[in-house]
Amino acid sequence: MPILKVGIIGAGEVAQVIHLPTLILLSHLYEIISICDISAQTALHCATKFHIPHHTTNPDDIINNAAVDVVFILTSDEYHAVYAVAALRAHKNIMIEKPLTLSLPAAQQILAAERESQGRVFVGYMRRYAPSFTGAFLREVASIPKIMYARVRDMSGPNTFFVSQSGTFQVKATDIPASAGEKRERLLDGLYHEAFPGAEEITDEMKKYCRFLGSLGSHDLSLMRETLGVPESVGGVSVNDPFYSAIFKYGTFAVTYESGIDGVAEFDAHLAVYGEKKRVEIRYDTPYVKGLPIKVRVEEVNEYGEKQTREIVSSYEDAYTAELTQMYKCFVEGEPIKTTAEDAVQDLRLYDAMYSKWRNDSPV
Template sequence: MAALRVGIVGAGGVAQVIHLPVLSMLNHLYTTTIICDLSRKHCALKFNIKQTTTSPTDVFASPDVDVVFVLTSDEFHEPYSIAALEAGKHVMLEKPMTLSIPSAGRIIAAEQKSGKKVFVGYMRRYATSFTQTFLREVATIDRILYARSRDFSGPNDKFVKESGTFQVVNTDFPQGAAEEREKRLNVLFQEAFLGRSITDEQKKYCRFLGSLGSHDISLMREVLGFPESISGVSVNEPFYSAILNFKNKSGEPFSCTYESGIDSVPDFDAHFAVYGEKKRVMIKYDSPFVKGLPIKVTVEQLNEAGEMETKEMLGSYEDAYTTELRELYECLVNGKEIKTSTQDALQDLKIFDMMYRRWITQQHVHKMEAIFDQLDTQKGAH
């Protein structure tokens, strides 16, 4: 079994705490040959990586790289993925694929032209408790009445500091790096919000959906399909919510409540639940920054004796990132179809767009209501 040669672009938290340790443990499948980042020396020493650089081009051009792991911040996902594809490399792209539909289209076009593959890193969808246990139990619900997606992730910094991975955070960024980052982000924001004047509130919403929200929307879509519509959204940073409308197997409408946010309470409350007439199924994720925490599925149902029955199941203790990278190997080496492909990830961006449009419509309605209220007040005064 030949190991895939990996080049890393971006060695921040997700690389140091997650991907590099997992790649090291899966050394029969992967060999990390080169890393690009300011913290490259720390990572090279810690994970025995022979070559280091601060130029992504060195990674793309390396003859010792089969697949590039793009682990940078969102605004660099598009240019680095395209550059890697043009250099003839496969790409493991951390979620989100990117922040706008046009940007996704450019990545997809580059992928199709190159003949190489892009695997988008939605690790929750590869957890055995999800693929084996949760989906099996949900399939037995004949009539879905309601669903709920919650992701209150708590303070990630606390979980990382106590994970035993000893992350190094660099702040000495090269001159002009901040300006380039803002320039790329502004292009994505303009594309995401259809060229409108962009507010800080819109920027935060876009970044949030791309980060924490992308996990939940992607998982929701695999379980329930693509939503018919969105009834409403609530944008109150740092918490966001929405009501999405679906149809069950019988064509009957039901809704799914999406709620997510980040506070300082050290509790990782991330779960997805599906409610049927006689059965409820929930999958609960724990922090991925502490390795080995179990992902459990809980079923509550009315049994044949008319009793309330509860059972808890655990598909595997293997963490979702390890399972995901095993799947990546199968896809790149043995030709298995990529579930979290670029075309798949594009569907999440379309849902984000539906949420933006609903939010903007709500804002217009609220403005009109305020004007009518003011006019009514003026009439009453006369």
């Protein structure tokens, strides 16, 4: 089987802690041939540490490199659409970390570029590729005759606590040019105005809500969609940075979503589905420490009327390894992509419904 040549744009935390080590361990499928970062210091560090033959600060060096088969877009969210469109116009396959982008108009630009491209888009919703999700969890949920209620929770704790113990020894850049910050703010400002059209002022509260849904929210709501489908409506939202919640209506049942970041080193991310006589929960641990199992817990009433509890681990393979293994099959063997750009657009539509509910609700 061919080894896909990878070019990476963005060498920050998610690259150093997750994707570079995972790609190295999948060397029978991928070879990293070039890496780009706005920081020359960071690009050099990653090239040296991970034995990458070429490094640059110019994304065009990745996008226009004829040897690159797949472009990994691992930059901060505001650059996703810019580099995705450019890579698709160069007919590259792209792996873009979630979120696809922060606004529907920007997402439509990506979709339009993909329609004209020989390349395809794979969005990095890694939780949806975890073997315990695709295996035990979805299987057990399917056996519930009628869903009565569901809960989505993601209280992730301080990220630096887990990253510092990941063994990846991440290096922070100190040489980012001032002009880069100005460009970043321009891009973000445009995305905020697209996400909140008609707003007289883009407040800090709006900005934080938008960034939060693009970070933690995109994991949780995408997982909810695959399990339960797209909600019919948003019943209510609470915006209280750094904690956010919502109620989604699904016709015969409702889903409670709650998420936030505090200083307690406890990674509590799970999706639980309730039936009349059966509860099924999948619980994710931090992805920044390899080897932690993703567990499925089942509580049900057995044939004797007794409470019965089971815990299932479908595999100890981490979600990122499973994700990139599947991506290889999509790009090389032509298997359909589950987490397409069109799929990711459904999250952005859901965010818009949440923004609308928040902004239109009257105070008590």
